[in-house]
Amino acid sequence: MLRPTAGRVEVEQAEAALVEHYPRLVRIAYLVLPPSLGRNRRVLTAHALAQRSLPRGRSTPAGAEDSAIPASRRAPGDGDPGYAYVRGRVLRQALDAGLPLRRLAWPKRSQLPPLLPHVWGLRVFPRSGGADELALDQRLSALSGPARAAYVLRGLEGLSDADVRHALTAAGVVDPHAALAEADGMDTAGDAALLESPEFDPCSLQARPTDLMRRRQHVKAALVAAAALAVCGALLGLPGDGWGPDGAAAPPYARNPAAESALDPARLTRVSPTAWQSSSRTDFSVWPARGNLTGDSALLRRALAVWARPGSAVQVSATPGTPPGPPSGPPQLLYAGVVDQARVVLLHDGLRVVRYAEPKDGTGGVAFDFARTDGADAASSGALVAGRTDGNVRYLTAPWVRTAAVRDLLDPTANPRPIERGADGVTAPLPSPAQARDCKAWDVLELGDDTAERLLTDLGELTPARLTSGPPSAPKDVSGKAARASWARTACLLSGVRAHGVRSVNSWEYAKQPLPESNGTASWLCTRAETWRGTGSRVMAQFQAPGAQAGAPGAIAARAEDSPSCGERDPRVLAGVLWKSRTGSWYVLAAGSEQFASLTTSGGVDGSAKGHLLAVRAKEGARAELNGRLRDGRRVGALH
Incomplete structure (x- = not known):
């Protein structure tokens, strides 16, 4: 002791x-x-x-x-x-x-x-x-x-x-x-x-405004009281009776028609069930109102009131970069119904999707979630999280979704498992990888429409993230054995981008490298998570050695945040690792994308190679600085 x-x-x-x-x-x-x-x-x-x-x-x-x-x-x-x-x-x-x-x-x-x-003027909470x-x-x-x-x-x-x-x-x-x-x-x-x-x-805090309407009323009431005291003081000093019978007084505060209409359930925008079929755009704005409680005015009024003035007992969450505050006008109703043991309302105001959830029975807490969705398209508006219970998640799918299934990313050879959907578009529960404590499976939602089949994964937020593969200039939906096999060793690394407002994650193989001493061929991948807000992207380069157990995550060679590397604006990437062969020898391995003409390493290990691959003998624990020269002659450092 x-x-x-x-x-x-x-x-x-x-x-x-x-x-x-x-x-x-x-x-x-x-x-x-x-x-x-x-x-x-x-x-x-x-x-x-x-x-x-x-x-x-x-x-x-x-x-x-x-x-x-x-x-x-x-x-x-x-x-x-x-x-x-x-x-x-x-x-x-x-x-x-x-x-x-x-x-x-x-x-x-x-x-x-x-x-x-x-x-x-703010409430702060973790x-x-x-x-x-x-x-x-x-x-x-x-x-x-x-x-x-x-x-x-x-x-x-x-x-x-x-x-x-x-x-x-x-x-x-x-x-x-x-x-x-x-x-x-x-x-x-x-x-x-x-x-x-x-x-x-x-x-590490989030901030939300206090009750804005009540605060405004209190401030205005205080100003009116101060003005009344000043007038009373002045009138008390005047001769006569003071207040005149024909005096006029302004109301304590001016009413805001736009704010009032945003809180009126009768003014919610309700889109026709067939609007998406003829619309020039395919996103959340053409989702119809679905669910068995779309006519429950009391429920809708409570959801709108909490959006405008969330009380201290409401559990509020928001993806990073999502502006708080009430809608500027009547929002669009996407869903109102019972999901598991909660009454759920999903609303959209053009910039954000919000989810209101209250217990169906009892007096438990109310939850309110914000998610930024501006610039959504058909690929990124295929589903929303309708509910989470006991480690499972249910999705509300878009009206254009024809088929829905579940895939385990860690098992690339397995066939997708069909998942039931109700008439309102809500799926049966499936295990949420965002809530799992281990990575024994990574179940994703596979949605099919008239153009493609897309994979969406839950990362702990209201909007699931779309998974793609291929070079940054032309990412495509994950299909085929090779793409699924590379994602099988990347899936468990997605835990590093949970709760960051991720819109899509692209993973592409930018190099293959024959390993020294005939140890097989390794793959180099770059994985980039794009956010809804456009900033805060997360990039990681990973090294996948051959012979690893199926589903074992690759080794992260480098990370970067808010970097253009491995993206459409700057598709190049360079990374290196210290690797041990089967005979016990150590090497510095490095690989760059095809834009690199030569690579050099200095510091603890000196070496160079023409082309975009490098392998230099090293000692255990060696540290080296990696640089590359592009085909146009520019010198570029490794991802960091």
Whole structure:
């Protein structure tokens, strides 16, 4: 067992620990604070508690109870008394914040809303996680404050039970044994690992406006009240009766017809079921209104009201780059119906698709999801996520979809499995790879229309991403044994682009390289994920050696973000790896696309080769700098 730190903790030492480990300390405070505060106040309070955790003087006395907190086994501040002291202060304040207010006692500072930091006009909250994170958050909310602290210290900080009891005692918990016993009821290794999830990261935040209509009314009411007081003051100083019988007063605020029409279910745009057949464009704008609840005005009104003014209890998520806020006019109704155990409404305003979901029975939480869809075409508007339950996903398919099936990308030789669709276009549930904890399968939706069969994959967002193959100048839908075989070793790498607003992912083989010592032929692929917003693309070059187990992901040779490489504007790519042959020899291997005339490596390994392939003998652990020269003479570095 690690023993408590001893000795004085200087303020400089505590400050250094606070700055270095600030994100972890704020995460601890956020997890221990009572969920009843709401996510916005929990975020701001967690930051306030961490920022108020330095010693009040130049140092804390030796043996002070706040400093007698054990260091963790795997926390980044392991063995640092400054980190242990600050963590103890954060823990004590977070526990104090959950105590009930007493009528005859002054409230503690942590029980009051923080003055700083403060965000005017916005609500901030961590990014929404998956179903597992939501379930863990609900179970944590059922625990007492000390039990939450025990669970966090054990799962996030890696403390032993004895050290947890010592930490809770130092933080003022009366019965740490009871807290540990309560935490034991939900303490599993899988759940503890979820504590590292972005769902519980108060330093990586999303922002949404507060209730704009209420805020506007409050501001205008305050201005009217101030003006009334000023007029009253002036009139009180005048002779006579003051107010005249024929005086006129303006209403407290002007009504906005456009905003009102956007909240009226009767004014929703409803497209004809056959409009897509004769329309000049094929996208979400020609989807008809489907579902058995399209006539439920009360449901539609609730969905529109939440879109305009999502309350603090609504779970809101949005793909990156999606503008928040209500529609500028009446949106288009795409779907309203029951999906599994929820009533779901899908709406489209030309720029975004939104999904409103409320429980069919009970009083559970309401979810509202935004997704950017501007510039959609027939290929990228083939389906929307209608619901997620128990690791499965259901899609609402476009009206022009003729066939629907499921393919496992990890098994390129298997035939597609047919999937049922209801009369309203909603598919039966299929396993969602975005919610799986492993990569034993990667099921994608295969949709067929009059022109092509397309593969769509769930990446944890409202719009599935289209998968393609081929050079960036002419990507095509995945078909044929070769394309499916390369995707079989690429599918598991898609987890790196989840929840980034991805519109499509193209993977193409830009080189084949005979390996030294007759070790077979390797493939070099470049995979590029394009986003709906046009920026933030993610590129990775991968090396697929022969003889690997079927479905085993290739080795990532290089990554880049927001780079034009491997795209239509700049289709060239160059990457290299350190590779070991079957005889145990090491080589630097590199490959570029066909635009490269020669390659060179320098630094730890010197070598060169004409053409776009290179193989140089090296030592284990060698590092080298890779460069190439294009056919037009320009010098280009490797992807990074």
